[in-house]
Amino acid sequence: MTKVYGEGENKVKALDDATLSVEQGEIALIVGSSGSGKSTLLNMIGLLDRPTSGKIYIDGIDTTTLDDNKISSFRNKKLGFIFQFSNLLTDLTVLENVLLPRQIAGTNNNAEKEARDLLKAVGLEDQMNKRANKISGGQAQRAAIARGLINKPSIVLADEPTGNLDSVTSNTIVQLMKSMAKKLNQTFVIVTHDRQHFGDVDKVITIKDGKAFSGDMPSEMEVLAK
Amino acid sequence: MEYRLRLAKRMLFNKKGSLIGAVLAVTIGILVIHVNFVIFQGLFDAIVRDISNYRNGDILVTDEADYIDKSDLSVVSWFERIPYVEAATPRLSSTAEMNMTKNGKLIEETRVPIVGIDPFRDIKASTVHETIADGSYVFSRNSIVLGSNVARDLGGAEVGDSVKVLVVDRFGQDEVRRFTVSGIAKSPGGQGFDYTAVIHIDTLRDMMSRHGETGSFMVKLNDPTKAFEVKEFFLRSFPNDDFLAETIEESAEEQLAGFRSGIAMINMIGYFGMMSSAFAIVTIQMMLVNGKTREIGVMRSIGAKRKDILIIFIFQGMIIGAIGAGVGTAAGLGYTFYAKETKMSFNNSLPLEVSYNWEKIIQTALTSFILAIIASLYPSYRATKLLPVEAMRTV
Incomplete structure (x- = not known):
């Protein structure tokens, strides 16, 4: 896919014919330096933005043909999001935040029990009735993981999920995502500039100047770039 | 939720x-x-x-010919047999010249509205008597109630003072009587008889040479919402008379x-x-x-x-x-x-x-x-x- 911002002389190619694929159950890291286009790529995969050209297939569906309502439903049912700043709604409790995607979907059957189980799984069983702004950054990120998983999405997209955390908490979050991926056979696409935190993963995609390259060896990438 | x-x-x-x-x-x-x-x-x-309490009642009955010649008793009795009617009272109006001597000085007032009332019926159909700030309401043929502004214009007339009243009768003759002030009327907001003098209706009839005649009947209802119904019933009941009957909304419309x-x-x-x-x-x-x-x-x-x-x-x-x-x-x-x-x-x-x-x-x-x-x-x-x-x- 290609994404171009601006027009004329101000035209900027944020993604330049980037191609990648991720299989069910894989953990894929998207790495690259600041401004390389990795968040843009994630926004495209997450249907938060539309590519200028190209196609995005999720579960075999060409998402670029969907209208706004269908995109919203698709995001709700097929995608889970974990943001750098957790982005929990501070007006709600931790439990209510986790329940929200399910309530938006309108499928409330057993939702509360599943939300409680997820919060237990991420170690927040004693925090679930607290307002989202009353918990720590690490706890908020764990709650965001639970929220991202509540609708059993096809892909969980994480944008710098450890970017705002100290190293100890970052490790906890990384291990949590890895264990959830394994336990639930869940696909994770994670944008990070902090490659070493994640250790062994199924796939690494490096973004440089808007182009996507498989693998994370800088020398290999440079060779390919030439 | x-x-x-x-x-x-x-x-x-x-x-x-x-x-x-x-x-x-x-x-x-x-x-x-x-x-x-x-x-x-x-x-x-x-x-x-x-306006309803002091002047028009809930229904005001007048006559196309200015004066009603039917007897008070028959009209009032007719109304008072209707359950919705609380009371009815006759009234007669004119204008008068008045003078009185106060502290040796003669003070004259012209074109003072004067109303003749039936003291016994009026207190049932109207609340003018409640506006008497000093003294008492009209109680005899030669007593007069002065509105507070009339009393002031007469140099500060007080209860017990003697006032000379001149009314022109139906034949154009001046008719003069002397009255004793029995009360001063003052109403909040001046909607009452503050600019008017009130005397006994029979005295005014004498002075105007209109014996047995009435200017209007003021009818007070215990249920004002029935005014239109009562009015229509009244007009239907006297098809051969030239009565005019108006509810308060109609009679006060201009005001x-x-x-x-x-x-x-x-x-x-x-x-x-x-x-x-x-x-x-x-x-x-x-x-x-x-x-x-x-x-x-x-x-x-x-x-x-x-x-x-x-x-x-x-x-x-x-x-x-x-x-x-x-x-x-x-x-x-x-x-x-x-x-x-x-x-x-x-x-x-x-x-x-x-x-x-x-x-x-x-x-x-x-x-x-x-x-x-x-x-x-x-x-x-x-x-x-x-x-x-x-x-x-x-x-």
Whole structure:
């Protein structure tokens, strides 16, 4: 896919014919330096933005043909999001935040029990009735993981999920995502500039100047770039 | 609870300043209308009340030929057998010249309205006797009650003073009688007989050479809503007479027409006030939307449709409208209750005739509620236009 911002002389190619694929159950890291286009790529995969050209297939569906309502439903049912700043709604409790995607979907059957189980799984069983702004950054990120998983999405997209955390908490979050991926056979696409935190993963995609390259060896990438 | 309603409520209640501001805007809008209604409708109703109590009754019977020649007794008895009628009384009016000597000085007044009343029947059909500030009501053929302004113009006439009254009779002859002042009438707001003199009806008939004739009959009902029905029944019952009968609305129409348009204008101003409160809601809700841009982006990213965002902010408008309408109506009713219980008047003028007009109260509350929702439409629409990826960049 290609994404171009601006027009004329101000035209900027944020993604330049980037191609990648991720299989069910894989953990894929998207790495690259600041401004390389990795968040843009994630926004495209997450249907938060539309590519200028190209196609995005999720579960075999060409998402670029969907209208706004269908995109919203698709995001709700097929995608889970974990943001750098957790982005929990501070007006709600931790439990209510986790329940929200399910309530938006309108499928409330057993939702509360599943939300409680997820919060237990991420170690927040004693925090679930607290307002989202009353918990720590690490706890908020764990709650965001639970929220991202509540609708059993096809892909969980994480944008710098450890970017705002100290190293100890970052490790906890990384291990949590890895264990959830394994336990639930869940696909994770994670944008990070902090490659070493994640250790062994199924796939690494490096973004440089808007182009996507498989693998994370800088020398290999440079060779390919030439 | 529906998640959108819960979110709307939480977002709003967690921004107490905005909530209070928006609710106050609605409350003040409603309160202005209630206060306007209490004062201006109260003043209007007070004037109607006093015209009815002092001059026209609930039904005023006159004759096309200026004077009614049917006997008092027959007309009054006819009316008083109707269960809706409390009392009926005859009246006769003319103008007089008056003079009196006060402290050795002769003071004259011309063109003073003079009313002849039946002292026994009048106190049942009218409340003029309650306006006697000093002395007593007309009780004999030669007693006279002076309106406070007439008494003042006569150099400060007092109870017990002697007043000479000249009336021109039907043949153009001057008829002069001497009366003793039995009382001074003074009504709040001057709607009573403050500019009039009151004497016994038979004395005035003598002076006008109109024996057995009456100018009008004032009919007081115990249920004023039956006025039209009683009037029609009366006219049907005397088809061969030239009676004219009017309800208070008809007989006082000329006096009240200007006031009615004044009230309509004041109500318009009140509703403009309500519109201003709607603009305040638009501003406050725009602030709420701007303050929740990131949250809107997050909700959109986890699957909320534009419609869901629209509903959340419309719910906020509904909450603001409902609370504002409730508080405003309560405050308005409180003010109405206070005005009614204290018989509110301004500078000891006419006491307002305060009533609870439930139709208007509900209409005002509903209008403000609907206006609050309408006012929330634009901010809600703006919220739906935010792109999730842009919205989430907001810190």
